[in-house]
Amino acid sequence: MGSFWDGFPELERELEDVRTLILDRASTDDRDVRAAIEHLLSASGKMLRPAFVLLASRFGQAEPRRTHRVAAAVEMLHMATLVHDDIIDGASRRRGVPTLNATAGARTAVLVGDWLLASSVSLIVDLGETQDARALAAITARICAGEISQSTDRGVIHTSVRRYLRRIAAKTAALFSLSFYVGARESGCPEPISSILRRLGYCLGMGFQIIDDILDFRQEGARTGKPTGNDLAQGIYTLPVILALRTEGGPRLGSALRRPPRSSRSAARAAELVRDAGGIEAARRVAAAYTERSLREIARLPATDTRRTLEGVTARLLHRDY
Amino acid sequence: MGSFWDGFPELERELEDVRTLILDRASTDDRDVRAAIEHLLSASGKMLRPAFVLLASRFGQAEPRRTHRVAAAVEMLHMATLVHDDIIDGASRRRGVPTLNATAGARTAVLVGDWLLASSVSLIVDLGETQDARALAAITARICAGEISQSTDRGVIHTSVRRYLRRIAAKTAALFSLSFYVGARESGCPEPISSILRRLGYCLGMGFQIIDDILDFRQEGARTGKPTGNDLAQGIYTLPVILALRTEGGPRLGSALRRPPRSSRSAARAAELVRDAGGIEAARRVAAAYTERSLREIARLPATDTRRTLEGVTARLLHRDY
Numbered sequence: 042m043g044s045f046w047d048g049f050p051e052l053e054r055e056l057e058d059v060r061t062l063i064l065d066r067a068s069t070d071d072r073d074v075r076a077a078i079e080h081l082l083s084a085s086g087k088m089l090r091p092a093f094v095l096l097a098s099r100f101g102q103a104e105p106r107r108t109h110r111v112a113a114a115v116e117m118l119h120m121a122t123l124v125h126d127d128i129i130d131g132a133s134r135r136r137g138v139p140t141l142n143a144t145a146g147a148r149t150a151v152l153v154g155d156w157l158l159a160s161s162v163s164l165i166v167d168l169g170e171t172q173d174a175r176a177l178a179a180i181t182a183r184i185c186a187g188e189i190s191q192s193t194d195r196g197v198i199h200t201s202v203r204r205y206l207r208r209i210a211a212k213t214a215a216l217f218s219l220s221f222y223v224g225a226r227e228s229g230c231p232e233p234i235s236s237i238l239r240r241l242g243y244c245l246g247m248g249f250q251i252i253d254d255i256l257d258f259r260q261e262g263a264r265t266g267k268p269t270g271n272d273l274a275q276g277i278y279t280l281p282v283i284l285a286l287r288t289e290g291g292p293r294l295g296s297a298l299r300r301p302p303r304s305s306r307s308a309a310r311a312a313e314l315v316r317d318a319g320g321i322e323a324a325r326r327v328a329a330a331y332t333e334r335s336l337r338e339i340a341r342l343p344a345t346d347t348r349r350t351l352e353g354v355t356a357r358l359l360h361r362d363y
Numbered sequence: 364m365g366s367f368w369d370g371f372p373e374l375e376r377e378l379e380d381v382r383t384l385i386l387d388r389a390s391t392d393d394r395d396v397r398a399a400i401e402h403l404l405s406a407s408g409k410m411l412r413p414a415f416v417l418l419a420s421r422f423g424q425a426e427p428r429r430t431h432r433v434a435a436a437v438e439m440l441h442m443a444t445l446v447h448d449d450i451i452d453g454a455s456r457r458r459g460v461p462t463l464n465a466t467a468g469a470r471t472a473v474l475v476g477d478w479l480l481a482s483s484v485s486l487i488v489d490l491g492e493t494q495d496a497r498a499l500a501a502i503t504a505r506i507c508a509g510e511i512s513q514s515t516d517r518g519v520i521h522t523s524v525r526r527y528l529r530r531i532a533a534k535t536a537a538l539f540s541l542s543f544y545v546g547a548r549e550s551g552c553p554e555p556i557s558s559i560l561r562r563l564g565y566c567l568g569m570g571f572q573i574i575d576d577i578l579d580f581r582q583e584g585a586r587t588g589k590p591t592g593n594d595l596a597q598g599i600y601t602l603p604v605i606l607a608l609r610t611e612g613g614p615r616l617g618s619a620l621r622r623p624p625r626s627s628r629s630a631a632r633a634a635e636l637v638r639d640a641g642g643i644e645a646a647r648r649v650a651a652a653y654t655e656r657s658l659r660e661i662a663r664l665p666a667t668d669t670r671r672t673l674e675g676v677t678a679r680l681l682h683r684d685y
Contacts, residue, residue: 071508073515125477129470148451151473152511155447155480159503162484166496174488174496181481186393189474193395 045087045357049350052092055109059091062113063120066160077141077153081120084138089358090216091116094224096354097238099347101228107168111227114164115220118181121157122188124150129192130275165223173223180215187211196276196301198286205283206247209254214246234342241338241351248331248359254279255324258312270308273315276301280327285320294318332359367409367679371672374414377431381413384435385442388482399463399475403442406460411680412538413438416546418676419560421669423550429490433549436486437542440503443479444510446472451514452597487545495545502537509533518598518623520608527605528569531576536568556664563660563673570653570681576601577646580634592630595637598623602649607642616640654681 046053060082067078091112098108126132127140128150134140142150158181166174191208194200221242225235257272258281272279278298285294294314302308315321335355342348368375382404389400413434420430448454449462450472456462464472480503488496513530516522543564547557579594580603594601600620607616616636624630637643657677664670 071512073511074508077511121477125473129473148514149511151447151451151476152507152514154473154477155443156504156507156511158477158480159484159500159507162481162488163497163500163504166484166488166493166500169493171488171491171493171496174493175485178481178485178488182478182485185474185478185481186396189395189399189471189478190393192470192474 046092048353052095052350055095055105055112056088056091058105058109059088059095059112059116060085062109063117066113066117066164073149074153074156077145077149078157080138080141080144081124081153084136085116085120086136088116090119090220092354093217093220093242094227096347096351097221097224097230097235098228099345100225100234100238100343101230103228107227108224110164110168111173111223112220114161114177115216115223117157117161117164118177118184119216121154121161122184124154124157126188128154168227170227173226176219176223180219183211183215187215191277194277198278198282198295198298200278200283202280202283205280209247209250210243213250213253214243217246217249218242237338237341241335244331244335244338245355245358248328248335251280251324251328251331252359252361255281255321255328258315258321270302270305270312273298273311274302274305274308280324281315281320283320284323284327285315285318288318288320288323290314290318328359335359368414370675374417374672377417377427377434378410378413380427380431381410381417381434381438382407384431385439388435388439388486395471396475396478399467399471400479402460402463402466403446403475406458407438407442408458410438412441412542414676415539415542415564416549418669418673419543419546419552419557420550421667422547422556422560422665423552425550429549430546432486432490433495433545434542436483436499437538437545439479439483439486440499440506441538443476443483444506446476446479448510450476490549492549495548498541498545502541505533505537509537513599516599520600520604520617520620522600522605524602524605527602531569531572532565535572535575536565539568539571540564559660559663563657566653566657566660567677567680570650570657573602573646573650573653574681574683577603577643577650580637580643592624592627592634595620595633596624596627596630602646603637603642605642606645606649607637607640610640610642610645612636612640650681657681 046056064075064078064082067075094108094112094115123135124141127135127142128147132140133143140150141153162174162178162181165177187208191212218239219242221238222235225238230238254272257270257279259269273282282294285291294311297311297314302311332355336352339348339351339355342351368378386397386400386404389397416430416434416437445457446463449457449464450469454462455465462472463475484496484500484503487499509530513534516526540561541564543560544557547560552560576594579592579601581591595604604616607613616633619633619636624633654677658674661670661673661677664673
């Protein structure tokens with residue numbers, strides 16, 4: 042789980058419970074499913090989304106049996122999208138661990154992703170909270186639609202900022218937001234608090250994704266484990282590109298991108314044009330605006346230990362370079 | 364929709380409504396999603412599962428607005444599995460129409476399948492019937508687990524009949540059964556009737572899948588549009604093979620299958636060994652037993668027009684050669 046939750050031993054313990062819950066669910070179905078899920082969990086990252094569920098639930102009367110299930114459902118949905126992304130990208134490693142795609146083949150990877158999607162909704166539906174199940178199912182569909190639009194936008198240079206923001210809202214911010222919201226609801230938070238948490242999740246998700254997209258332009262992709270200009274090479278034009286195209290250096294970049302760069306060298310060259318045109322700085326300013334909005338939402342929460350934790354997490358997430 | 368529902372104009376009209384409902388759902392999300400779904404619907408087959416929902420609902424007080432949604436959800440789940448199957452198999456055509464995989468690429472196909480899965484559950488959850496949503500989500504997970512076990516069984520010759528039956532129960536019969544059951548429940552059928560319908564769906568599904576597997580051994584694969592011995596070539600050993608292995612011709616077949624046949628010619632040769640050993644006839648007897656059980660369940664239903672329709676459908680499905 043890396044060191045992201047160092048200093049939050051209680052949360053780390055709870056996240057361990059969530060992992061166990063996911064594994065247990067997999068065990069009831071089939072030994073092959075269990076093996077696949079075990080493999081995926083061995084490469085699980087920060088487990089941000091379940092952590093958000095757990096943190097949000099502390100603003101109400103958390104009932105661990107329920108909140109842990111909701112947290113597991115949210116992580117399973119996220120895992121499903123990662124597994125399917127790796128198939129789509131033909132990725133062979135994620136966070137240093139071979140992808141399921143690479144070890145078990147695309148066939149099993151497609152099916153395990155489907156199993157995760159179905160089991161995620163199933164976990165929540167079983168709790169009997171129709172509204173939460175509705176939200177989760179709707180957001181799953183939205184994430185897919187967002188990815189489909191990103192997929193058909195590939196190679197289209199002149200995407201508007203608005204379309205980009207809508208895309209990352211569907212792709213990332215919606216699930217961040219849902220995680221906070223269902224955590225709050227499951228623990229019976231008063232509506233004003235759960236609304237603040239939902240907005241916090243949205244802003245945090247937007248800022249997080251923009252920074253993720255910026256990190257794709259780092260000169261050495263060592264810490265993220267992805268090569269520089271990976272998105273560019275796939276014809277995915279993110280905020281730094283969109284904003285760079287509007288500067289003086291825009292036309293030069295535009296002609297360089299007339300077709301998506303095929304080699305990693307030409308991707309690195311295009312990334313340099315984006316940096317030189319000031320695309321990174323401009324994108325950082327947009328991310329900073331979301332960080333500020335996140336902190337403003339946090340300031341409206343009751344002054345508890347959890348609020349301080351959220352401040353710390355926001356700082357770590359939105360000032361990270363990994 | 365072919366001619367399967369010829370003679371049932373009312374049902375054909377209702378199925379048309381179901382298709383419209385699916386398309387409408389797709390339209391709310393994204394134009395790219397809509398285009399993909401439109402393409403898929405243009406190649407939709409008999410629409411058995413939604414028809415089962417509609418037929419079952421006639422044993423209660425059907426409320427079209429609800430039953431049509433349930434029927435759409437069930438078909439969307441089925442569509443999702445087909446889309447993902449086509450990616451897995453690298454299929455370029457289905458029912459004579461290019462697969463989504465072939466026209467839009469694996470990337471979009473993975474995502475559209477995911478969108479269908481999520482939207483299917485979402486449609487049912489929106490109806491507020493937790494029990495039905497639970498059943499649908501659970502069955503989706505079960506279908507995936509069944510496919511995963513089929514996937515890891517590939518190339519394993521000595522599968523037991525029991526494991527085969529469990530596999531097709533998960534892959535096909537579970538959703539047939541669910542379709543009848545939710546149709547009945549949504550229209551407020553008394554429990555004894557909905558139990559009969561659920562069992563009918565199960566038996567019909569088992570018989571249907573066994574016949575489907577038998578048809579893979581036809582000498583000319585003209586009507587199914589698949590080459591002879593397609594399953595064999597993929598190392599998927601179905602009931603005819605499993606039963607043929609137990610006959611006098613078994614050892615010869617066993618050594619022929621020591622590795623999955625790679626060329627279509629060697630697949631056709633292995634299929635001939637299965638036929639010669641009497642594997643087809645033996646499998647037909649198992650299918651016939653399920654047909655009989657289906658007819659027995661139907662006989663226990665109230666004697667209505669719908670019951671007669673079900674008798675006709677069962678005969679068409681279980682005596683088909685396409």
